[in-house]
Amino acid sequence: MLGRLIASEAETLPSLLEGMPEATRARLAVYLYGRSHTHELGIRIAATCERRALKQAPGVVGDALHDLSRKPFAAASFGLRSV
Numbered sequence: 001m002l003g004r005l006i007a008s009e010a011e012t013l014p015s016l017l018e019g020m021p022e023a024t025r026a027r028l029a030v031y032l033y034g035r036s037h038t039h040e041l042g043i044r045i046a047a048t049c050e051r052r053a054l055k056q057a058p059g060v061v062g063d064a065l066h067d068l069s070r071k072p073f074a075a076a077s078f079g080l081r082s083v
Contacts, residue, residue, distance in 0.1 A: 001016075004016060005017075005028075005032075005041065005045075006032075006038060006041060010044065013041075013044060013045070014048075017045065017048055022048075022049055022050065022053045023053055023056070023057070025045055025048055025049050025053070026046070026049045026053040026054045026056065026057040026062065027057045028042075028045055029042045029043070029045040029046035029049060029054065029057070029065060029069075030042065030046075030054070030057045030061060030062060030065060032045060033046065033061075033065055042065070043065070043068055043069045044069070046065045046066060046068070046069035047069040047070065049066070049069075050066075051063065051066045054066045
């Protein structure tokens with residue numbers, strides 16, 4: 001399932017998450033957010049969760065993730081050199 005989520009397009013993500021309990025989605029969002037290559041996916045999954053569920057998953061990180069998931073996504077700029 002994790003592989004399917006990572007390989008999914010943004011349009012197919014809701015169908016993959018359908019039926020998954022919110023607490024599981026919240027834990028998954030935190031897990032994915034913590035890895036550089038799945039950071040954006042973690043935020044997208046967090047957007048399907050209420051603040052309460054995210055806060056219960058990892059505490060302060062979940063609260064911050066909830067706030068991030070409600071803003072337009074901006075790709076990380078660290079590690080990029082301007083030419």
